[in-house]
Amino acid sequence: MFGGIALEIWVGTGLAVMVLLLLMSTMARLYRKAGPHEALVVYGVRGTRVVKGHGTIIMPMIENCRELSLELMSFDVAPQQDLYTKQGVAVTVEAVAQIKVKSDLESILTASEQFLTKTPDQREGLIRLVMEGHLRGIIGQLTVEEIVKQPEMVSDRMRSTCADDMNKMGLEVISFTIKEVRDKNEYITNMGRPDVARIKRDADVAMAEADRDTAIRRALAQREAAVAKAQADQDRVAAETASLAKQAEAQRDLEIKKAQYLEVTKKQQAQADKAYDIQANIMQQQVIAEQVKVEQVEKEQQVKVQEAEIQRRERELIATVLKQAEIERQRIETLAAAERQRLMAEAEGRASSIRAQGEAEAEIIFKKGEAEAKAMNVKAEAYQEYNQAAVIDKLFASMPEVVKALASPLANVDKITVVSTGGDAAGLNKITGDLAKMAAQVPALFETLSGMPMSELLGKVRQLGDKAARPEAGNGK
Numbered sequence: 001m002f003g004g005i006a007l008e009i010w011v012g013t014g015l016a017v018m019v020l021l022l023l024m025s026t027m028a029r030l031y032r033k034a035g036p037h038e039a040l041v042v043y044g045v046r047g048t049r050v051v052k053g054h055g056t057i058i059m060p061m062i063e064n065c066r067e068l069s070l071e072l073m074s075f076d077v078a079p080q081q082d083l084y085t086k087q088g089v090a091v092t093v094e095a096v097a098q099i100k101v102k103s104d105l106e107s108i109l110t111a112s113e114q115f116l117t118k119t120p121d122q123r124e125g126l127i128r129l130v131m132e133g134h135l136r137g138i139i140g141q142l143t144v145e146e147i148v149k150q151p152e153m154v155s156d157r158m159r160s161t162c163a164d165d166m167n168k169m170g171l172e173v174i175s176f177t178i179k180e181v182r183d184k185n186e187y188i189t190n191m192g193r194p195d196v197a198r199i200k201r202d203a204d205v206a207m208a209e210a211d212r213d214t215a216i217r218r219a220l221a222q223r224e225a226a227v228a229k230a231q232a233d234q235d236r237v238a239a240e241t242a243s244l245a246k247q248a249e250a251q252r253d254l255e256i257k258k259a260q261y262l263e264v265t266k267k268q269q270a271q272a273d274k275a276y277d278i279q280a281n282i283m284q285q286q287v288i289a290e291q292v293k294v295e296q297v298e299k300e301q302q303v304k305v306q307e308a309e310i311q312r313r314e315r316e317l318i319a320t321v322l323k324q325a326e327i328e329r330q331r332i333e334t335l336a337a338a339e340r341q342r343l344m345a346e347a348e349g350r351a352s353s354i355r356a357q358g359e360a361e362a363e364i365i366f367k368k369g370e371a372e373a374k375a376m377n378v379k380a381e382a383y384q385e386y387n388q389a390a391v392i393d394k395l396f397a398s399m400p401e402v403v404k405a406l407a408s409p410l411a412n413v414d415k416i417t418v419v420s421t422g423g424d425a426a427g428l429n430k431i432t433g434d435l436a437k438m439a440a441q442v443p444a445l446f447e448t449l450s451g452m453p454m455s456e457l458l459g460k461v462r463q464l465g466d467k468a469a470r471p472e473a474g475n476g477k
Contacts, residue, residue: 030057032065039068041112050105068112072100072174075124079132083139085147091183093139093147095158097131098174099166111170127171134161144187151178303344310340
């Protein structure tokens with residue numbers, strides 16, 4: 001019993017759900033929504049109403065609805081026939097118009113009465129005819145200049161003129177823009193020529209005036225540049241003169257300093273050379289002394305080596321002849337000791353000889369350096385006492401050499417061919433005469449070199465001989 005009741009409850013619930021779903025599906029199909037770009041015009045037993053921005057239920061069989069677009073309509077307004085202006089000039093005008101249905105309920109109802117059953121093309125065709133008619137009337141009231149130069153004024157007139165007709169159709173003109181105005185007689189093209197000519201004339205005048213002003217300013221600038229250049233040249237010459245003077249002074253100071261440095265350098269170089277020679281002699285002596293010491297050390301090491309060798313031999317003899325007789329051992333030791341004494345004596349003798357030789361060589365070098373120093377001092381004193389008489393003596397001593405040098409070309413002659421043409425100076429007499437003349441020129445040569453007559457030169461030689469004799473006499477006493 002309880003099972004039958006539960007089954008009936010479940011069946012009833014399922015049927016109720018199915019009915020509810022069926023009702024919801026039906027209501028969904030009957031519910032219509034209007035988007036922001038459209039309006040629903042509902043008509044039926046409840047009359048005509050407009051739904052915009054929300055939804056409504058359309059009762060089947062007693063109500064119906066249509067959609068009316070509220071979107072902007074844009075189309076070209078370009079009459080095929082020519083439009084005549086106030087001046088009688090035929091022009092062709094192309095414009096673009098943007099029109100839409102007004103948003104108020106009355107305008108939507110009016111537009112639905114006019115266009116709800118028409119296609120978009122039919123609707124635009126009707127609107128275009130109205131717009132072209134109004135455009136023709138407005139163009140006829142204006143001149144070509146006004147149309148071309150004031151297109152905004154034409155657009156404003158078009159919107160104000162079409163407003164009444166558009167309101168009657170539930171529409172409004174959002175914008176009206178003229179794209180192009182042209183004519184077949186080139187009126188518009190020629191219309192700008194006077195202005196172009198005037199503008200070109202003004203431009204030419206302005207350019208001429210600009211060229212004139214430019215030329216004047218260029219001349220002024222060139223003059224100022226020339227004046228500035230002349231002043232700059234004067235300043236440059238003055239600066240160069242001052243610079244050259246300073247350079248000359250600096251060069252002079254530099255040359256003076258160079259001469260002073262050169263003098264000091266030469267003095268220091270001479271001192272350094274002399275000190276170097278002295279130091280070289282000292283170092284040479286030290287080197288020789290060190291060589292002697294090295295040889296002495298070598299000899300001492302040789303003596304030590306020999307002593308070590310003797311000891312080794314002693315140990316060897318002791319190890320090899322230990323079993324021999326004591327007499328033989330003593331004899332060998334005696335011989336070894338004697339040999340050692342002999343070698344040591346010989347080594348000491350050699351070392352003493354080498355030491356003595358080194359000391360002798362060092363003494364010789366020292367004496368040699370001292371003698372060279374004394375010779376240099378004597379030579380310096382001799383040069384200081386070398387007077388004019390000594391120079392004359394040298395000249396006379398060199399006279400035979402000079403004559404020999406003059407006659408040396410004849411010594412290279414292998415053969416002489418003499419051609420006599422008569423006269424006293426002919427043949428061999430000519431050769432001997434030339435030789436005598438060459439020898440006679442020698443005294444004149446010596447007078448030129450010494451700057452004294454020959455008689456005075458001979459007197460100087462005699463004085464030189466007397467001076468040389470007096471020291472000898474003094475030494476004899």
